[in-house]
Amino acid sequence: MTKRSVTMSDVARQLGISRSAVSFALNNEAQVSRETRERVIAKAAELGYRPNAGARALAGQKTDLFGLVTDIVSTPFAGDLIAGAQEWFWGHGKSLLIAGTATPERPDARSIEMMLEHRVGGIMIATTWNRAIDVPAALENVPVVLVHCFDALGERPSIIPDEEQGGREAAQMLLARGRRRIAMINLPEDLVAAQGRRLGFEKALVAAGMAIDPASIVTSGPEPDSAYDVARALLAAGDIDGVFCANDRIAMGTYDAARDLGLRIPEDLSIVGFDNQETIAKYLRPALSTVALPFREMGRRGAELLTRASEDIDRKKIVISCPPIARNSV
Amino acid sequence: MTKRSVTMSDVARQLGISRSAVSFALNNEAQVSRETRERVIAKAAELGYRPNAGARALAGQKTDLFGLVTDIVSTPFAGDLIAGAQEWFWGHGKSLLIAGTATPERPDARSIEMMLEHRVGGIMIATTWNRAIDVPAALENVPVVLVHCFDALGERPSIIPDEEQGGREAAQMLLARGRRRIAMINLPEDLVAAQGRRLGFEKALVAAGMAIDPASIVTSGPEPDSAYDVARALLAAGDIDGVFCANDRIAMGTYDAARDLGLRIPEDLSIVGFDNQETIAKYLRPALSTVALPFREMGRRGAELLTRASEDIDRKKIVISCPPIARNSV
DNA sequence: GTGAAAGCGCTAACAA
DNA sequence: TTGTTAGCGCTTTCAC
Numbered sequence: 001m002t003k004r005s006v007t008m009s010d011v012a013r014q015l016g017i018s019r020s021a022v023s024f025a026l027n028n029e030a031q032v033s034r035e036t037r038e039r040v041i042a043k044a045a046e047l048g049y050r051p052n053a054g055a056r057a058l059a060g061q062k063t064d065l066f067g068l069v070t071d072i073v074s075t076p077f078a079g080d081l082i083a084g085a086q087e088w089f090w091g092h093g094k095s096l097l098i099a100g101t102a103t104p105e106r107p108d109a110r111s112i113e114m115m116l117e118h119r120v121g122g123i124m125i126a127t128t129w130n131r132a133i134d135v136p137a138a139l140e141n142v143p144v145v146l147v148h149c150f151d152a153l154g155e156r157p158s159i160i161p162d163e164e165q166g167g168r169e170a171a172q173m174l175l176a177r178g179r180r181r182i183a184m185i186n187l188p189e190d191l192v193a194a195q196g197r198r199l200g201f202e203k204a205l206v207a208a209g210m211a212i213d214p215a216s217i218v219t220s221g222p223e224p225d226s227a228y229d230v231a232r233a234l235l236a237a238g239d240i241d242g243v244f245c246a247n248d249r250i251a252m253g254t255y256d257a258a259r260d261l262g263l264r265i266p267e268d269l270s271i272v273g274f275d276n277q278e279t280i281a282k283y284l285r286p287a288l289s290t291v292a293l294p295f296r297e298m299g300r301r302g303a304e305l306l307t308r309a310s311e312d313i314d315r316k317k318i319v320i321s322c323p324p325i326a327r328n329s330v
Numbered sequence: 331m332t333k334r335s336v337t338m339s340d341v342a343r344q345l346g347i348s349r350s351a352v353s354f355a356l357n358n359e360a361q362v363s364r365e366t367r368e369r370v371i372a373k374a375a376e377l378g379y380r381p382n383a384g385a386r387a388l389a390g391q392k393t394d395l396f397g398l399v400t401d402i403v404s405t406p407f408a409g410d411l412i413a414g415a416q417e418w419f420w421g422h423g424k425s426l427l428i429a430g431t432a433t434p435e436r437p438d439a440r441s442i443e444m445m446l447e448h449r450v451g452g453i454m455i456a457t458t459w460n461r462a463i464d465v466p467a468a469l470e471n472v473p474v475v476l477v478h479c480f481d482a483l484g485e486r487p488s489i490i491p492d493e494e495q496g497g498r499e500a501a502q503m504l505l506a507r508g509r510r511r512i513a514m515i516n517l518p519e520d521l522v523a524a525q526g527r528r529l530g531f532e533k534a535l536v537a538a539g540m541a542i543d544p545a546s547i548v549t550s551g552p553e554p555d556s557a558y559d560v561a562r563a564l565l566a567a568g569d570i571d572g573v574f575c576a577n578d579r580i581a582m583g584t585y586d587a588a589r590d591l592g593l594r595i596p597e598d599l600s601i602v603g604f605d606n607q608e609t610i611a612k613y614l615r616p617a618l619s620t621v622a623l624p625f626r627e628m629g630r631r632g633a634e635l636l637t638r639a640s641e642d643i644d645r646k647k648i649v650i651s652c653p654p655i656a657r658n659s660v
Numbered sequence: 661g662t663g664a665a666a667g668c669g670c671t672a673a674c675a676a
Numbered sequence: 677t678t679g680t681t682a683g684c685g686c687t688t689t690c691a692c
Contacts, residue, residue: 005449007685018663023687035662053447054384054393058668062362063384065448082403082430086441095444098428101413111416114425117383118395119335139373182522224613230687249613256615259589279406279609283579285586337669348679353671385669388684389690663692668685675680 005315006049015043020097061162064094069107070126073100077295081126084299092307104255105133122306130192147302157305159298159318163196166291166322170244170272171204177244177330179270187246197246220250227253235261248273248280251288270330294320336379345373366599394424397445400456403430407625411456422637442468452636460522477632487635489628489648493526496621496652500574500602501534506616507660509572509600513546517576527576550580557583565591578603578610580632581618600660616658624650
């Protein structure tokens, strides 16, 4: 705690009015004269009065704190997510309590406990990769919104990216460039992201009047080294002129494979990634065209839902579209 | 706020004892009988009693909230920093309020204001890159600790990485590999990091009995594309067998330059980076040997200093060493 | 339009 | 050892 801080009573006393008058004035309630209000505001500023959020919450039986529990904090996406959430919260006079955790579905019990003790108005749970999670039981009667994940039972509102639309965008970038012998290096098929991205990809090809050759859709682990082997085999075998990599790290491995095979990007081979993981996509040579995961927007919408949650708790899934980011690899 | 929650009075009433007895029992104060304490704890658990952090802070004139203001949230380092800070805070019953901001030296005034209104016990300011900052005036009488940055006036305690020792480690990795024609691609010389890393690098060479050829230390922008040009010129000109890149992104550009020049890593050329930016260092082929910025440790120490700050505010600079991370590029 | 007064949930003297 | 009693700083009826 800072030294003895200026309280509302101090302001009231110096002005010779009651505490409630000060409270009303500061909170813009109707029942104060314009003049009183101005005097109060001036005096408060002069004294360096700063409301005590805890006391206010106690008395008013309401809170301005919201919690964010996430594993995403250790990824470059965190910035966008948090920025999006803060954008909304701050715009509405709320504060954000953050707990980083290795696994959001089993967060350190203490992080949840701490938020609950602070009587947060709601909790946002966000994950690094799109998946189903079990909401911790302790959160039973607290508004919760899931971001980039969803609960298996569909009982909680959830904000997820439109993987399918993203996959479509990726394919369209390749098609627009005139590529016709297009392959996809997908993530393991059990991932939600893999399923959606592939579906979109296939739909776009079909819509363009092309047939889907099952052999042109291969699977890789999420990391570049695994992708390198898969990509190398794929590129060496067929004559492919465009490949959609289900994430940017796979694209990174594919770059290396292409180079080792003497293929120039984008002259001989166009590549599109997914995720828009900036430290990779921007720095690859040539810079990688990709599809972004809309973390900022998801964070903002999540925050919005949470502050509204008290009114009407919807339990819908909100789908946010993934914007294509054109760089130089197509 | 959750529904009407269980209060201390509820517990006391059901047990037929006073509120203070409950308070003492729950807070492990001496003045309760063992038996009463146990009954209280059992009843509290049964009722699902959860202390109200705000009320407790109000009554006890102390807070368990601490703030973190940082721009680092948008980088992969954030995870380590926050994990380190939380590790300490949670271990000591404190909570962390986080504000992401584009520029920590001029944080959104509201983020600071919000923390102050919550009467945080102290604020940690952390930056993405090591530099001097001006601590916002509003923080005048609040304990502050600077992490990965420092204030020009030296009035605030600050935790910084040992850039010089890190530079030395980098050079030593190269020397240990038997490299003798070693160059350094440095960051712009006005950066604290650039100065320290270079100093360490030079000292290591001198200690190894080598002369410093000024021409072998060149400067690059922090990004791969700028580094590519610099590295290409450097490698094309001299016959160099080892290069220390002042950050991992520079190393990334250097990889490309080396490859385009037909140089194999590490056979023909050993490369060492700095920062241990995982999405880059781990994924490069071959994986990049580098020196890590100890964000986790810095976060932990910062938190520690902050919770102790009330007792004795030291205004020293604490220097944390940067551990070398050996991978396959040397 | 303004003030008095009753809490919000908890801690910490002080008495018993 | 236990209970009584003030507050902590603020909001919010309810009279005036």
